[in-house]
Amino acid sequence: MSGSGEIPPIVQNQLAQLQQLKLQLEAVSRQKMQVEALLRDAxxxxxxxxKLDENSIIYRTVGELMIKVGKTEVKEALSEKKETYDLRLKTLERQEERVQKKYQQLQQQLQQILGAAGTGTDTASAPTTMGA
Known part of the structure; x- marks a missing residue:
């Protein structure tokens, strides 16, 4: 690294990747919260x-219409939605874990590079404090 304090291109690239991963992690987290809310509603x-008996009148909205439907039909539709939300939530949790792991690995690499370059104390063994 030059004495003028310029950031090497590889470090700039990794910092950009780190920022991109942070944005991706935030987006996945927002999606996960939305799916959790949908799951709770279902x-x-x-x-x-x-709690309703079989003879209860149930209406389902379809566009701007409300249509009378049977309890069994509504229960099946809601169960399918719940299952879909469960699967989507699990997918998002796995995606969140992968992105978090990549983020932490890249963060450690950056700390090692910066520590090896002598830009202060050895940050490779320091606890992670950046980002998420």
Whole structure:
């Protein structure tokens, strides 16, 4: 590294990658929260549906219409939605773990590079404090 304090291109590239991973992690986290809310809503609706007897009148919205439907049909539709939300949530959790792992690895690489370049103390063994 030159004495003028310029950041080497490899470090600039890794910093850009780190920022991109942080943005990706935030996006996945937002998606995960949205799916969790949808899942809670589906579970709450299923719980309320269980309290109704078979003769209860149930309406489902389709666009701007409300259509009378049977309890079994609504229960099946809600169960399918819940299952879909469960799968989507698991996928997002795995994606979040992968991105978090990449983020931490890149962060450690940067700390090692910066520590080896003598830009201060050895940060390779320091606890991670950047980002997420």
């Amino acid at each position: 579970e709450a609706a299923l719980n309320e549906l269980e």
